Amino acid sequence: MKNRDKSLSADIVRIPYQQMEAEFLLVLKKKGFSDDKAKTCASIFAQNSLDGVYSHGVNRFALFVKFVEKRYIRIDNEPELKGSSAAIEQWDGRLGPGPINALICTERAMELSREYGIGCVGLSNTNHWMRGGTYGWKAAKAGFAFIGWTNTIPNMPAWGAVDCRLGNNPMIFAVPYNNEAIVLDMAMSQFSYGTMESYKLKKQQLPLSGGYDKKGQLTTDPSAIIETQRSLPVGYWKGAGLSLLLNIMAAVLSGGEATHEIGRHEDDFGVSQVYIAIDISKLDNYRMIVGIVNEIIDDYHDSVTESDSMKIVYPGERALNTRKENLSEGIPVERNVWNQIKSL
Amino acid sequence: MKNRDKSLSADIVRIPYQQMEAEFLLVLKKKGFSDDKAKTCASIFAQNSLDGVYSHGVNRFALFVKFVEKRYIRIDNEPELKGSSAAIEQWDGRLGPGPINALICTERAMELSREYGIGCVGLSNTNHWMRGGTYGWKAAKAGFAFIGWTNTIPNMPAWGAVDCRLGNNPMIFAVPYNNEAIVLDMAMSQFSYGTMESYKLKKQQLPLSGGYDKKGQLTTDPSAIIETQRSLPVGYWKGAGLSLLLNIMAAVLSGGEATHEIGRHEDDFGVSQVYIAIDISKLDNYRMIVGIVNEIIDDYHDSVTESDSMKIVYPGERALNTRKENLSEGIPVERNVWNQIKSL
Numbered sequence: 001m002k003n004r005d006k007s008l009s010a011d012i013v014r015i016p017y018q019q020m021e022a023e024f025l026l027v028l029k030k031k032g033f034s035d036d037k038a039k040t041c042a043s044i045f046a047q048n049s050l051d052g053v054y055s056h057g058v059n060r061f062a063l064f065v066k067f068v069e070k071r072y073i074r075i076d077n078e079p080e081l082k083g084s085s086a087a088i089e090q091w092d093g094r095l096g097p098g099p100i101n102a103l104i105c106t107e108r109a110m111e112l113s114r115e116y117g118i119g120c121v122g123l124s125n126t127n128h129w130m131r132g133g134t135y136g137w138k139a140a141k142a143g144f145a146f147i148g149w150t151n152t153i154p155n156m157p158a159w160g161a162v163d164c165r166l167g168n169n170p171m172i173f174a175v176p177y178n179n180e181a182i183v184l185d186m187a188m189s190q191f192s193y194g195t196m197e198s199y200k201l202k203k204q205q206l207p208l209s210g211g212y213d214k215k216g217q218l219t220t221d222p223s224a225i226i227e228t229q230r231s232l233p234v235g236y237w238k239g240a241g242l243s244l245l246l247n248i249m250a251a252v253l254s255g256g257e258a259t260h261e262i263g264r265h266e267d268d269f270g271v272s273q274v275y276i277a278i279d280i281s282k283l284d285n286y287r288m289i290v291g292i293v294n295e296i297i298d299d300y301h302d303s304v305t306e307s308d309s310m311k312i313v314y315p316g317e318r319a320l321n322t323r324k325e326n327l328s329e330g331i332p333v334e335r336n337v338w339n340q341i342k343s344l
Numbered sequence: 345m346k347n348r349d350k351s352l353s354a355d356i357v358r359i360p361y362q363q364m365e366a367e368f369l370l371v372l373k374k375k376g377f378s379d380d381k382a383k384t385c386a387s388i389f390a391q392n393s394l395d396g397v398y399s400h401g402v403n404r405f406a407l408f409v410k411f412v413e414k415r416y417i418r419i420d421n422e423p424e425l426k427g428s429s430a431a432i433e434q435w436d437g438r439l440g441p442g443p444i445n446a447l448i449c450t451e452r453a454m455e456l457s458r459e460y461g462i463g464c465v466g467l468s469n470t471n472h473w474m475r476g477g478t479y480g481w482k483a484a485k486a487g488f489a490f491i492g493w494t495n496t497i498p499n500m501p502a503w504g505a506v507d508c509r510l511g512n513n514p515m516i517f518a519v520p521y522n523n524e525a526i527v528l529d530m531a532m533s534q535f536s537y538g539t540m541e542s543y544k545l546k547k548q549q550l551p552l553s554g555g556y557d558k559k560g561q562l563t564t565d566p567s568a569i570i571e572t573q574r575s576l577p578v579g580y581w582k583g584a585g586l587s588l589l590l591n592i593m594a595a596v597l598s599g600g601e602a603t604h605e606i607g608r609h610e611d612d613f614g615v616s617q618v619y620i621a622i623d624i625s626k627l628d629n630y631r632m633i634v635g636i637v638n639e640i641i642d643d644y645h646d647s648v649t650e651s652d653s654m655k656i657v658y659p660g661e662r663a664l665n666t667r668k669e670n671l672s673e674g675i676p677v678e679r680n681v682w683n684q685i686k687s688l
Contacts, residue, residue: 160656247640252627253674258636280597295602303502303504337488
């Protein structure tokens with residue numbers, strides 16, 4: 001549901017992956033990024049777009065650059081180890097670029113799990129990691145099981161509340177599969193504001209209730225929800241509860257700020273994150289693992305669907321298809337978005 | 345939503361906590377449990393009831409005993425370590441009583457985290473742990489952060505599917521708070537079948553859509569959902585995806601059976617579970633932790649509500665209130681349920 005909009009209008013251009021990555025690289029170097037960091041960030045933004053997660057790829061790139069210009073993102077800062085207790089470490093992100101901090105902490109959790117079976121990194125004082133799935137794919141493609149999450153600014157009400165005190169706190173679960181990965185990248189709100197804006201622009205209703213209108217009624221009207229700011233937590237009280245727990249654990253395990261503190265900043269920066277990796281190659285049943293995951297997915301795909309035209313897909317499967325399509329046809333971008341990037 | 349039914353009818357008796365625990369103890373000893381195991385199980389069933397989770401307490405006790413009689417639950421079997429890699433261990437539950445296996449593995453994850461900062465136990469071949477929150481409360485009251493989950497029989501369809509291939513796979517997140525705990529105990533279905541049966545009995549509609557009717561429409565009619573067996577995952581496709589990932593990770597990390605395999609058994613036994621504990625007293629920011637959790641909950645409680653009569657509660661807060669009420673007034677039980685237990 002990350003703005004994978006298939007209804008491409010005349011205002012859409014298709015940019016080849018290499019060209020997009022090269023353009024991002026050019027801009028980031030111009031803005032003062034070192035070669036290495038520019039390459040890493042350019043690659044993450046291009047890959048997110050390639051996989052169809054435009055909201056955290058090409059559509060977000062200009063805002064990322066703006067945050068660099070405003071010094072919300074400190075491009076020369078690298079994360080520092082604050083403390084450790086064997087398999088768990090706490091890092092200070094020092095407001096460095098979110099995707100770079102996130103990659104470093106994912107890799108560190110993987111290293112810890114190589115040594116201890118499981119590894120955990122709490123990262124404070126960092127910036128938006130863009131697509132959380134990036135780090136799930138990274139770990140799972142390297143053979144690790146991965147659980148990670150971030151807290152955010154307050155953007156969702158508690159269950160029964162009208163003001164936003166919770167974050168949508170995306171959570172990632174990933175496991176290796178078929179030389180790729182199964183990656184669940186799940187925010188705690190039913191629809192992101194990006195998705196709702198996109199439906200609103202197209203004058204479409206959401207496929208299912210996504211929040212509350214002024215009268216306190218559940219609605220599929222994106223404009224009504226954007227107006228009240230009462231987006232719906234996944235599973236009503238359940239997703240609200242999970243958001244609260246993810247926020248508490250992110251703040252506790254990283255020693256970083258909680259959602260109510262982040263909300264006091266002048267913008268969306270300085271969040272707290274958790275990275276847990278498990279080295280499944282260390283498990284006694286390792287040789288069985290490939291078999292069992294294949295069996296589970298085969299059974300899942302065998303589901304009887306509502307109609308013959310429907311296909312049951314696992315989390316991450318659609319991204320693989322979009323990746324293939326975008327690699328061959330170019331990545332779809334709104335012309336004005338692309339022009340803006342070229343002018344940066 | 346765990347059958348915390350306040351509309352007590354004339355058919356409800358109030359049983360003091362001590363009397364309920366003593367009655368459970370008597371039955372379990374009669375069924376061949378050792379003194380220690382009988383005490384542990386009786387205490388868990390009584391405490392779950394005390395906290396208002398009747399569906400996994402007093403209302404489930406007779407079925408637990410039936411499973412013992414059918415030898416689905418092997419009361420003399422104790423879990424065995426199958427393999428380990430530093431902070432992660434795999435245990436074989438040998439079909440022992442689920443709550444006892446779960447307690448042992450919770451404690452083992454806590455011990456591992458004392459040594460490594462974080463500890464993980466995968467438990468295969470075990471039985472229903474009743475209320476997953478039990479183990480979250482256990483760990484969090486002892487000062488640990490806890491994440492755990494179980495897989496189950498297939499009882500929920502994939503998103504877009506009409507047949508059940510996923511489990512409702514309850515997941516627990518818990519942290520210490522105020523000498524007690526914040527405990528999220530969240531199944532991946534919006535309403536459990538227990539809850540839907542309870543609404544059906546009272547001829548009431550569910551408060552929100554809980555699944556699909558025969559025509560494939562979302563409905564609040566519990567009978568219609570029980571008929572189609574198409575219960576709604578929390579957050580639609582999101583909870584379905586999370587259920588899939590929890591099942592894969594449970595099978596992989598424990599070396600145990602996955603939902604599609606458990607579904608081939610003659611009944612609901614032999615599940616796989618994961619227990620992760622984090623020793624937060626080892627963290628550098630430990631002295632700040634109490635403060636930050638208090639602040640988060642204070643801010644959460646300050647939410648503006650829809651109406652003055654509403655109170656925003658954190659996961660586990662309602663259980664504390666029910667516990668207090670049931671301690672002073674006795675635990676409410678349907679008369680026929682209590683009579684059945686006394687006849688066991």
